[in-house]
Amino acid sequence: MEKEIVVSGIRPTGNLHLGNYYGAVRSFLSMQEEYNCYFFIADWHSLTTRPKPEDIQKSVRTILVEYLACGIDPEKATIYVQSDVKEVLELYLFLNMNAYLGELERTTTFKEKARKQPDNVNAGLLTYPTLMAADILMHRAVKVPVGKDQEQNMEMARKFARRFNSMYGVDFFPEPESFSMSSKALKVPGLDGTGKMGKSDGNCIYIKDTPEEIKKKVMKAVTDSGPVAPNSEKPEVIQNLFTMLEIVSAKDTYDYFNEKWNDCSIRYGDLKKQLAADIAAAMAPIRERIEFYSKDVDLLDRIAKTGAEKARESAAATLREVRGILGFRK
Numbered sequence: 001m002e003k004e005i006v007v008s009g010i011r012p013t014g015n016l017h018l019g020n021y022y023g024a025v026r027s028f029l030s031m032q033e034e035y036n037c038y039f040f041i042a043d044w045h046s047l048t049t050r051p052k053p054e055d056i057q058k059s060v061r062t063i064l065v066e067y068l069a070c071g072i073d074p075e076k077a078t079i080y081v082q083s084d085v086k087e088v089l090e091l092y093l094f095l096n097m098n099a100y101l102g103e104l105e106r107t108t109t110f111k112e113k114a115r116k117q118p119d120n121v122n123a124g125l126l127t128y129p130t131l132m133a134a135d136i137l138m139h140r141a142v143k144v145p146v147g148k149d150q151e152q153n154m155e156m157a158r159k160f161a162r163r164f165n166s167m168y169g170v171d172f173f174p175e176p177e178s179f180s181m182s183s184k185a186l187k188v189p190g191l192d193g194t195g196k197m198g199k200s201d202g203n204c205i206y207i208k209d210t211p212e213e214i215k216k217k218v219m220k221a222v223t224d225s226g227p228v229a230p231n232s233e234k235p236e237v238i239q240n241l242f243t244m245l246e247i248v249s250a251k252d253t254y255d256y257f258n259e260k261w262n263d264c265s266i267r268y269g270d271l272k273k274q275l276a277a278d279i280a281a282a283m284a285p286i287r288e289r290i291e292f293y294s295k296d297v298d299l300l301d302r303i304a305k306t307g308a309e310k311a312r313e314s315a316a317a318t319l320r321e322v323r324g325i326l327g328f329r330k
């Protein structure tokens with residue numbers, strides 16, 4: 001039986017952080033054996049925020065190194081750079097013809113970005129969900145490992161797939177589902193009291209951080225003056241620390257601190273020290289492999305080249321059929 005197809009991507013806008021790792025990358029890793037996986041670096045998507053031209057190749061390489069260091073295996077999965085697969089632009093154009101201004105304007109990510117960069121509300125930002133849908137539908141993927149913040153974009157991708165099928169009376173694109181290793185999509189919190197960990201929020205712990213850097217960041221996490229009554233509900237900043245423990249640490253560790261919270265004997269300093277040590281331990285092998293891969297530029301180039309060839313083959317096959325469905329020459 002043919003393996004089902006999985007696609008996922010990350011914008012090259014800096015180093016991978018724990019949100020990327022636990023929210024998405026770790027889910028990719030669990031799928032490499034069973035699925036036909038395409039993991040790419042979304043360099044075109046990063047243009048919506050106008051990166052400096054001199055930074056683009058460096059940023060792409062950083063993600064490539066870190067993807068590999070996390071354990072994505074180029075022998076099993078296809079790793080490629082989005083801009084190496086020009087076919088995606090043709091599908092983006094076709095999908096844009098059936099994407100409506102109102103629905104694009106209503107997406108939360110668009111509204112947020114428009115608020116953050118009011119003097120650069122460009123059409124690329126508006127059509128970000130169609131480009132993302134093209135990335136996914138390009139390979140006719142059924143599963144997409146992503147964090148919780150991508151749910152609305154995923155909803156749009158499903159809508160565009162459904163609309164295409166019904167407009168042309170075909171059953172061509174599957175409706176792609178979000179996938180998470182945990183039972184529901186993850187939102188990795190920031191430890192500074194703001195909702196999620198994110199590059200633009202400046203609250204990231206990076207997978208490349210040293211144990212000392214990790215400890216420094218975790219010890220600075222915002223807390224309160226402690227529980228006031230046994231078994232009380234945790235305020236958001238404390239819940240964030242517990243969510244991190246739940247994601248990174250062993251269940252026993254979580255239960256231990258949870259009990260301490262419930263009987264009001266918790267010492268946040270102890271919790272933070274444990275959390276920092278657990279994050280550092282989880283990231284140690286990854287950090288070593290980052291060193292290894294960063295040194296081998298030839299290997300990185302070969303992996304990206306082979307990945308692009310495989311991705312283009314899959315993309316070209318989809319495009320031929322899409323052109324036929326739309327009435328264009330194949």
Ligand code: TYM
Binds near residue numbers: 146187196
């Ligand atoms: P990006 O680059 O913002 O983030 C990459 C992945 O990391 C996840 N993530 C998080 N998950 C949980 N908690 C967090 N704090 C956190 N921060 C980031 C994101 O959910 C994402 O899965 N639009 C995408 C890139 C993309 C894409 C695609 C993804 C383009 N085309 C096709 C999947 C399929 C983005 O900006 O991710």
